[in-house]
Amino acid sequence: MKKYKGYLIDLDGTIYMGNNRIPAGERFVHRLQEAHIPYLFLTNNTTKSPRVVQKRLLNEFNIDTPEDTIYTASLATVDYMNDLGLEKTVYIIGEDGLKEAIYEAGYKKDRENPAYVVVALDTDLTYEMLALATFAIQKGAKFIGTNPDLNLPSHRGLLPGAGSLITMLEAATRVKATYIGKPEAIIADKAVEHLGLVKSDLLMVGDNYLTDIKTGLNNDIDSLLVTTGFTKPEEVPHLPLAPTYVVASLDEWEV
Structure with missing residues (x-):
């Protein structure tokens, strides 16, 4: 071996x-x-920051590991955006782990004309959020999907995952997302x-x-x-x- x-x-x-x-x-x-x-x-998983994951591993699973050993789709998204080098404006559908990573990297929220639209799992999703993302992508914003997971396992069964939301916006905009995860x-x-x-x-x-x-x-x-x-x-x-x-x-x- x-x-x-x-x-x-x-x-x-x-x-x-x-x-x-x-x-x-x-x-x-x-x-x-x-x-x-x-x-x-x-x-x-884009819902939690590496810091939160680190604490959970230590407190719940007896694994003491440095924060820099945890690489999320959120961090990979930021690295990809930095490589592209577009204007640092973004509209995000996603939860705190994703928003924290992107905003800490110097990106600013823009609901009307962002350079990027980043879509991940968001359990507080509204129709208006989908509408804003659709309009921005139609205007030419770079469309990024953090990960293609169509479902999210839970104690209730298979919930809609980030990939389901991204696919919906792909259908609405007729633009294929760049997937990161x-x-x-x-x-x-x-x-x-x-x-x-x-x-x-x-x-x-x-x-x-x-x-x-x-x-x-x-x-x-x-x-x-x-x-x-x-x-x-x-x-x-x-x-x-x-x-x-x-x-x-x-x-x-x-x-």
Whole structure:
């Protein structure tokens, strides 16, 4: 089995499940820390800032990790916007984690003529917000979708995710969004850059074939599917392209 110099790691379904611990996930991170192997938690969740995620990992899941080991789709969105270098005006559909990241990077809210429209999950979404985003995109604003997740798992079932809202605006504007989060190349390339390693030395670890594992498959990064979350063991034989590795528990993986 190949030894990897760094890891990209999903959170929900891999290290924890909702509010529930996955002890094998916690032990996996502790082994990486003990071996001084660099890692980056890579999440499509834009509702929480890295600071909030860091505190949650410590207080609820026994993982003490630096804030800079947490890379969200919000941060990848900011990095992408900075690379484009347009005027720093934006209209955001999204929650505090996304808004904090974008506004802290110096972007200003503009409801009428923003350079960017950024759309993510927003549980306080209104029709007027969709209308403002539609008008701005029609005027030429750069349309960014933070992540393509159509659904969000919850105790109630599968809720509409960011991808559902973005798809609605794509239909209304007839403009295709630029997607940032897993499994897109933008977040993968930025994460690799942040770790300072080459792709061949990295392993993408996650529970969701459609996001985590496809991040690896689509971006020439080896992948490890752990069947503790979204993708179930019975689905594995029928996956269109196999992950590099599959385990039932991260206790099975030697770092």
